[in-house]
Amino acid sequence: MSLSLQVEVCPGCGNLYQPNAYPLCPSCSMQEHEQIATIERHLRRNRFLNNDEVAELAAIPKEKLRTWIRKGRIKLYDYPNLADSCDLCGEPTRQGKLCVDCSTRIRADIRQAFEADRRKKERAQTVHSYFSRR
Ligand SMILES: [Zn+2]
Ligand SMILES: [Zn+2]
Numbered sequence: 001m002s003l004s005l006q007v008e009v010c011p012g013c014g015n016l017y018q019p020n021a022y023p024l025c026p027s028c029s030m031q032e033h034e035q036i037a038t039i040e041r042h043l044r045r046n047r048f049l050n051n052d053e054v055a056e057l058a059a060i061p062k063e064k065l066r067t068w069i070r071k072g073r074i075k076l077y078d079y080p081n082l083a084d085s086c087d088l089c090g091e092p093t094r095q096g097k098l099c100v101d102c103s104t105r106i107r108a109d110i111r112q113a114f115e116a117d118r119r120k121k122e123r124a125q126t127v128h129s130y131f132s133r134r
Helices: 026-045 051-058 062-070 100-133
Strands: none
Touching: 026 051, 026 062, 051 062
């Protein structure tokens, strides 16, 4: 039988704790559960609240609210005015990590890079067949 004493540092309060299902110590994860429950209570009462309003009502930092939305702890589909924020420009987004503008721009960039790569390969191909023909 091996006895391993594993401890981790809680990112919430800095105390050591035994690893569990959550990346927080028991007291912080309980606190987090309660905060999320508070947010959900406010949202059930009024599902049209936006991020600012619900953060203020639940007395929770907006950044925390956003983190929970990002992690899927708070679901957006029932709450039309709640949003995550774009990783690049910080604009509200309800579809993944980027807003519509940024994801469109990035897709265009990727397509351009892909095109350039394809042309380079085509050119290499042409040179190759030129040499093999002789
Ligand atoms: Zn803690
Ligand atoms: Zn953006």
